[in-house]
Amino acid sequence: METYKILLVEDEPFLSRVLKESLEQRNYLVSYAPDGEKAYGLFKNNTFSLCIVDVMLPLMDGFSLVERLRKLNPTIPILFLTAKTSTEDLIKGYKSGGNDYLRKPFSLDELFLRIEELLNRPHFQEQKMKEQQHVIGQFLFSPHKQELRFSGKPEIKLSHKETELLLLLYKNKNAILDRKTTLVSLWGDDNFYNTRTMDVFITKLRKHLKQDPNIEILNIRGLGYKLIC
Incomplete structure (x- = not known):
């Protein structure tokens, strides 16, 4: 309890x-x-x-x-x-x-x-949920601290938007995270500028997570993204 x-x-x-x-x-x-x-x-x-x-x-x-x-x-x-x-x-x-x-x-x-x-x-x-720690492959994800930890290496500090986006991906892991819903939730609008901005953050998250080859963030064309872990 x-x-x-x-x-x-x-x-x-x-x-x-x-x-x-x-x-x-x-x-x-x-x-x-x-x-x-x-x-x-x-x-x-x-x-x-x-x-x-x-x-x-x-x-x-x-x-x-x-x-x-x-x-x-x-x-x-x-x-x-x-x-x-x-x-x-x-x-x-x-x-x-x-x-x-x-x-x-x-x-x-x-x-x-x-x-x-x-x-x-x-x-x-x-x-x-944000105060909990989550295991993503070989990483330990701490949303409240805005950081990722990979075994034996210094923590990776995340920005506020990187943290929010990774938390959404984690909550929908191995399932498609709808692009429009995510844009409206995190950026308030699904316009072209915000879409490009989210793509940049996805690229940043991929770079952070590349130390574990079993983790992928897939681009599901026309639908959104999928975190595989």
């Missing part, structure tokens, strides 16, 4: 203790911060799966904290806890980068359901 690490930011001592103990009983790893400044420091120096953030915090309010967290990690799920109920506050929370709201008072069962729902959203699952 996968273990998720949660950052809990809540300044009310009794509530924070109850939440921390309850989450840990459900096998979550919980780091606790009583204010926005301490939470920001924890976030900078650790990797979390999800954040639970109270809106009314000392030193730095929850909205301001989440705006700063989003600059460090645009995709991590964030759940606000709040006693505020106005539409304006809800809008402000979503604009600051929150994914969901839980109004106080709330039941623990509802909290657990919200957490599970956030952790299972497609964009979070995609982010987890």
Whole structure:
């Protein structure tokens, strides 16, 4: 069973203790911060799966904290806890980068359901995929580090687009990766200029992978590309 690490930011001592103990009983790893400044420091120096953030915090309010967290990690799920109920506050929370709201008072069962729902959203699952390492022939591909490693040799640093393209090829390995779909997904348009640009990146990936003769990126004329590994 996968273990998720949660950052809990809540300044009310009794509530924070109850939440921390309850989450840990459900096998979550919980780091606790009583204010926005301490939470920001924890976030900078650790990797979390999800954040639970109270809106009314000392030193730095929850909205301001989440705006700063989003600059460090645009995709991590964030759940606000709040006693505020106005539409304006809800809008402000979503604009600051929150994914969901839980109004106080709330039941623990509802909290657990919200957490599970956030952790299972497609964009979070995609982010987890990027943080995994993948074996491509004799290479170890680390999308989150944007690098390839070949046995006994220095790592190959990849650009952001090379990483995205190789990840798509890997997810469709030994099958055709549709050219148009890929162009729209990575470049936003399948025009001639972007098509030529993608061809350049394919050439770069072939060059990176040539150390393993069993790996090929085939050009399937009129359709797209196929990674053979």
